[in-house]
Amino acid sequence: MQRIWRAALVAVVALALAACTNAAATSGSTSTDQLRIGTLLDVTSWDPANADIGFDGPYLSAVYDPLVALDKNSRPVPALATSWSYSPDYLTLTMHLRTGVSFSDGQRFDAAAAVRNLEHLRSGVRSGQTYADVTSVTEVDADTIALHLKKKNDSLLYYMGLGRSWMASPAAIKAKSLTAAPVGSGPYTFRAGESTPGSQYVFTEKPRHWDRATYPYRTVKVFPIADPTASFNAMLSGQLDVNYANAADIPYAERNGWNIASKVATWVGIQFTDRTGKQLKPLGDVRVRQAINHAFDGAAILKSVGQGSGVATNQVFPAGDPAYDASLNDRYPFDMDKAKRLLAEAGYPDGFRVTMPMSSIFQAWQPAVQQILGQLGIKVTWKNMSPADYQKNASTFPMFVAVVALDSNSAASVDGRIASRQWFNPNPSTEAFPEIQSLLGRIQAATGDRQTALIRELDAKVTDTAWQDVWYQANNTYFSMKGITVTPITGMMFPTLRFIQRG
């Protein structure tokens, strides 16, 4: 009996000793040489062709250099491509490349390597979309390449900078070994032996990297932490320096003296997929869509469900973007009487029936939608499904609750949110809206300020047409310890390492 108690006691003492011997290790890093980042998701893939732009930024930017990077205003800036120019017809993009750069396996970065990479990215299941308009990539000389396009593409450089032009070793691409381990020319070396997949990834600096000044930390550790509570606890316990944060924790972060950085990342509201009324006749009438826009109090939903972290608006162009027009925000003031009047004018004084999808990730908004549409007499039948099924099936319903990522490039927003077929927008049906179609054509043909002015016109037009019912734009928020500044970029769910600096 005593032996059993002794064994139990030994186990407890061993644990206590383990705790005491390393208590200092968890007491927070005071070294500014080390950067420990907590992010929401594990790395999707070390192969840039299979990676996601959203949350893979910190991982991929540690080991790879891009051809094109973005500055804090989302403008494309040189990286491995030192300069570029379009031909007068915008169908050839010529890029001059940096010299003297090598991949971690010793292979040289040159025009042949860049071409090999772009071909790999063009054929990638996840990266291919960016290069859909690129017909071929050719070597002009040892340090120059040319991308040949089938039509003018105003968002190509933006997407390349966002995370679609990471350059990997051609030998690793050929060997198809990138899925298992990255081989890049980036500012850090991945330490596989010190890393634990799914828990922590360790990177150490390359002292002779061509852009050393942009990456001030000697060691970077990235911790994927899916649970917001766990991630906040890790920050509180001193295990993290930078953290993808939950807006609800902002008051605690302020109390702890952490830096808080926020920027809009998604729009939240109702997506109309059936604007011509093919599936649900009432939605084909603009007054019905406008009525729904008037019925929702976006600011109140932002406050109650979105914890006030974002901007109340009815636009899909991010707040602060050149195409964003603050004056459009009073187009649909909350007015239930007007909403009912519009519905009656459209011939639906008693509302109508609609079936909408629902899944756990949208449940926070479900009561508001049920209640508000109910007040208009619109009776909702919910079809419950898993989050994975939601994204797959939502667009088969005439309308659904949506959270859609924003882009910080106006041309990319036009294409991705309005004009092209996407999972959330299966029927752009611009042919049924001649004014919008005409504007899209003029935007495609224009450049510079003229193009921005036309995009603002389009923004007004789609808002008037109630293309969707946007309640608000939600922020992504990042906490960082004093002495570390994070610059959020709309379009990157987690910024790349160049946006995490001392200061």
Next chain:
Amino acid sequence: MIKFTLRRLLSGAVLLVVVTSASFFLAHLAIGDPTAALLGDSATPVQRAALRHQLGLDRPLLVQFWDWFSHALHGDFGTSWRNFQPVSDQISIRVPVTLSVVIAATVLAALIGLAVGITTGLRPRGVLARVLKVASVVLFALPGFWVSLILVLTFAIKLRWFPAVGYVPLAHSGTEWLRSITLPSIALALGAIVMIAEQLRNGFLEVTHQDFVRTLRARGLSSRRVTLHVLRNASPAALTVLAVMFVGLLGGAIVVEIVFNLPGIGSLTQSASQIGDIPVLLGLTVVTVVFVVVVNFLLDLVLGWVNPKVREK
């Protein structure tokens, strides 16, 4: 004994085939086409079709099943739909994490549960027995994640003795490994400790009053030897609970793996479920069923060793 062993192994193999086959078809029927979730916002129908082809989803379901099953027999569970890495590689990295926590929790539960169970069995009206009664009610009533959070708040955030999140492999550092699994193991073990102690105490109380114990005492055996005899007869129930608990802890590990951000099979199951990564889910199903079969098999052997009467049955 050989016949018994072969029979158990055969029934285990049948269970494995039935469960994994059913899981394959159910998963494919329930999840269907995963390309929208995998490719995200901007995927075109052409891209989705290309991915479906790459994943082999454009083939008949029976062909897909046979392909998966024949490869699984050789330990090849295919590649993940999320990151295109071999499933067996991912599982082999994750299993040691979960096993570390579950085995440590089981050892803790066994040692402390045994000690408390025997003590309270011998002194059913003692202070410890009363504490056990209260503890069993309280710990069963408390949700696992709440207990985990209290441990994190106290020992990681306030005292900073242990890390709040993360796992360090044993190969990297023994002490860091121990520190990383301590709080999760305690969180998992607490419920198991009272359950084992309760079972053992009840077994003790039942056996202590039996005739053979009185005879042993009458023959003048020392109280230590009498206790050992009682323990042998009282332990089967506790051992069964321990084995069931081990399997249960594998499932319960999901909660602690999320709270402590451990890259084990629990958190992998959760993330694979969210995006409908069928190859990973099927690989995890196989691993879990193998655990259940092996643990039950070992339990039968141990029970037979501890109590020969069980073997006769």
